[in-house]
Amino acid sequence: MHKPVAIHEQLYWVGVNDWETDIFEALWPLPQGVSYNAYLLTDTHTALVDTVKSSFLDSFLERLYQLLPAGKGLDYLIINHMEPDHSGAIRTLLHLFPHMQIVGNAKTAGMLEAYYGIRENVKVVADGDTLSLGQQELTFYLTPMVHWPETMMTYESRQQVLFSGDAFGGFGALEGDIFGDNLDLERYEPEALRYYANIVGKYSNMVQKALARLQNLPISTVAATHGPVFRNNAQWIVSRYDAWSRYEAEPGLVIAYASMYGHTEAMAEAVAVGSRQAGLAPVMLKHVSRTSLSELIALAWRYQGLVLGSCAYNGKAFPYMDLLARQLDNKLLQNRQVGLFGSYSWGGGGLRELQKFADEGKWNLCGEAVAAQGAASDSDLTACENLGAAVAQQTLKASPKA
Numbered sequence: 001m002h003k004p005v006a007i008h009e010q011l012y013w014v015g016v017n018d019w020e021t022d023i024f025e026a027l028w029p030l031p032q033g034v035s036y037n038a039y040l041l042t043d044t045h046t047a048l049v050d051t052v053k054s055s056f057l058d059s060f061l062e063r064l065y066q067l068l069p070a071g072k073g074l075d076y077l078i079i080n081h082m083e084p085d086h087s088g089a090i091r092t093l094l095h096l097f098p099h100m101q102i103v104g105n106a107k108t109a110g111m112l113e114a115y116y117g118i119r120e121n122v123k124v125v126a127d128g129d130t131l132s133l134g135q136q137e138l139t140f141y142l143t144p145m146v147h148w149p150e151t152m153m154t155y156e157s158r159q160q161v162l163f164s165g166d167a168f169g170g171f172g173a174l175e176g177d178i179f180g181d182n183l184d185l186e187r188y189e190p191e192a193l194r195y196y197a198n199i200v201g202k203y204s205n206m207v208q209k210a211l212a213r214l215q216n217l218p219i220s221t222v223a224a225t226h227g228p229v230f231r232n233n234a235q236w237i238v239s240r241y242d243a244w245s246r247y248e249a250e251p252g253l254v255i256a257y258a259s260m261y262g263h264t265e266a267m268a269e270a271v272a273v274g275s276r277q278a279g280l281a282p283v284m285l286k287h288v289s290r291t292s293l294s295e296l297i298a299l300a301w302r303y304q305g306l307v308l309g310s311c312a313y314n315g316k317a318f319p320y321m322d323l324l325a326r327q328l329d330n331k332l333l334q335n336r337q338v339g340l341f342g343s344y345s346w347g348g349g350g351l352r353e354l355q356k357f358a359d360e361g362k363w364n365l366c367g368e369a370v371a372a373q374g375a376a377s378d379s380d381l382t383a384c385e386n387l388g389a390a391v392a393q394q395t396l397k398a399s400p401k402a
């Protein structure tokens, strides 16, 4: 990926692959890397759409200079999103091309000053404004909170290209081909969903608003800031984002549990037995100490059923379970069929905290929550099987694909 890649006439990908960052936003693992996509429109006036993380400046500039006509710099830099994984090259570009106009909305302007001390060379646009580059015309659509307040999308009408910012993006570096045309979608979808659930999902209502705003726009190509460029199958990624932001889910159950000495794990296994016997598949057992928070959130987003179980720890839920519950709450995930269980030694803790979480969210609580003291008795385990069966029945009822 050392050269620019032509997408259409007068449009090129000039982004970079990042195989070095282990944890995105210092939180979310990147086992398959990530790409920072930037796009160059070559026309009477040249325009760059977004930039890359500052640590990849060298390879980004090398790619850019391969396309800029000798002696001619950049006329416009369109900033769809100010998060530093996309704005990291702005100051350098301004040094290199001092006449360049930075195009963003009023909120972008405030962030340009706050992050980079930039007050000059800023062209502020409003929703629906246009900018002609010569043969190509750009229209700007403000899509706040997808993923920051200043986020906007840029549409090029001649080739019907939507530069969508973080929306329609995914984790995973580009593997030898920037296009989603021949992508193994079954392999890619979990990484796209993990990105959605971890990064964008909290703002699902704003994703829905953005989709409504764009619904009459003919879109042939989706060019996001992360992941593949969708040229012939743009509708696939748009429909995935639509479903995820409406909290649609597949039939299936994730049992996330915390257990130190195996007693709570035995309860989790009994829940799994009950749900399988009720006819639900797949059923997944995930120990919260051995599964990343990122993966757990993505699985909760993917599947209709969710059971949380925790041992007590210092009178509270186990720390990683506490973190998971808080993050599910923070991400505003909703409309799941939820079951709860816990164990304790003397004063309780695990289940009590989970019940607080469940009471505050928009969940469909299923069956009877189970609390066991010490090692679960036979009747406790039977109650766990019943809980699994109750969640499974509700999950099957709530899943259109089942």
Ligand code: FEO
Pocket: 081, 083, 085, 086, 147, 148, 166, 225, 226
């Ligand atoms: Fe990829 Fe919200 O930045």
